[in-house]
Amino acid sequence: MIDRLAIIGVGLIGSSLSLALRQAGAVGHVVGYGRNQKNLEKGVELGVLDSFEASIKNCVQDADVVVVAVPLGAMQAVFAELKPSIKSTAVITDVGSSKGSVVSAARAEFGDALPRFVPGHPIAGTEKSGVEAGFASLYQKRRIILTPLAQTDQAATAIIDEMWTHCGAIIEYLDVEHHDKVLAATSHLPHMLAFALVHYLSGLNDHDEIFRYAAGGFRDFTRIASGDPVMWRDVCLANGNALVGLIGQYQQELDRVVSAINDGNADELLKLFGKAKSERDSLIGNC
Numbered sequence: 001m002i003d004r005l006a007i008i009g010v011g012l013i014g015s016s017l018s019l020a021l022r023q024a025g026a027v028g029h030v031v032g033y034g035r036n037q038k039n040l041e042k043g044v045e046l047g048v049l050d051s052f053e054a055s056i057k058n059c060v061q062d063a064d065v066v067v068v069a070v071p072l073g074a075m076q077a078v079f080a081e082l083k084p085s086i087k088s089t090a091v092i093t094d095v096g097s098s099k100g101s102v103v104s105a106a107r108a109e110f111g112d113a114l115p116r117f118v119p120g121h122p123i124a125g126t127e128k129s130g131v132e133a134g135f136a137s138l139y140q141k142r143r144i145i146l147t148p149l150a151q152t153d154q155a156a157t158a159i160i161d162e163m164w165t166h167c168g169a170i171i172e173y174l175d176v177e178h179h180d181k182v183l184a185a186t187s188h189l190p191h192m193l194a195f196a197l198v199h200y201l202s203g204l205n206d207h208d209e210i211f212r213y214a215a216g217g218f219r220d221f222t223r224i225a226s227g228d229p230v231m232w233r234d235v236c237l238a239n240g241n242a243l244v245g246l247i248g249q250y251q252q253e254l255d256r257v258v259s260a261i262n263d264g265n266a267d268e269l270l271k272l273f274g275k276a277k278s279e280r281d282s283l284i285g286n287c
């Protein structure tokens with residue numbers, strides 16, 4: 001049970017966490033901070049927040065757990081602002097989609113509070129943003145990756161592990177670098193492909209006609225291109241090295257498809273599509 005939870009950034013991820021903890025009866029008072037007062041008022045109206053504050057200082061000062069759920073590019077400034085005001089026993093966590101940049105920011109800002117910082121990443125989300133996008137079941141049976149550091153206090157990690165367990169999530173542990181490599185492949189690369197495809201098609205002269213005839217496959221493939229541009233800009237900048245390497249390898253894969261088509265190589269195409277289909281079928285069966 002968390003007596004007082006502070007959420008900095010009351011959007012999809014932060015509000016879903018609050019709703020899930022409330023549903024589980026695992027939180028007392030939830031206080032929020034964001035820049036947009038209307039979003040915070042909506043949070044109170046929707047039962048996401050009990051109250052909100054106009055400054056990070058006031059939001060975190062009595063909190064037992066502080067969850068930082070802002071875009072990656074805003075993490076360091078938020079850490080700097082909350083550090084002087086937190087209780088000495090407060091545990092801090094984040095939900096950022098890339099961990100290397102967040103951990104560097106935490107190392108730069110937290111000093112003696114670093115052991116109470118538990119980096120985290122829920123592998124759950126939608127393409128929607130803001131407090132109204134949140135829902136209590138978002139984390140049910142979804143993985144939450146925690147990437148504690150050598151300095152991280154085990155008791156702090158246990159509190160954050162328990163917090164996500166109350167939300168119905170499955171908790172896993174990875175080291176920071178490994179997290180960023182794996183997530184570049186499974187999440188960040190697919191988002192780049194979807195954004196680039198929609199952007200490319202929208203620049204064609206006959207794009208109106210192309211989009212008019214778009215069917216289920218196009219919708220499935222491009223749903224994630226409706227994700228928040230600020231969030232994805234920040235993910236690219238934060239995890240650029242891993243991502244650019246993968247995009248290069250993916251371009252080679254596309255070249256392989258182009259060669260097979262140009263050569264009329266039916267066997268090669270069948271082999272490639274057959275392997276991809278069986279991999280995806282077994283993956284979806286396991287999800």
Ligand code: NAP
Binds near residue numbers: 034036128
């Ligand atoms: P979101 O719905 O846009 O919410 C982010 C919130 O942060 C907004 O409500 C915004 O409120 C606040 N914010 C933005 N910039 C801020 C700043 N400079 N200072 C203080 N508050 C700020 O985004 P989200 O999807 O919840 O994502 C939040 C974090 O979760 C990101 O780090 C993202 O990488 C991570 N994440 C997202 C997903 C996903 O699928 N969406 C999945 C896993 C992890 P105001 O505009 O009112 O300030």
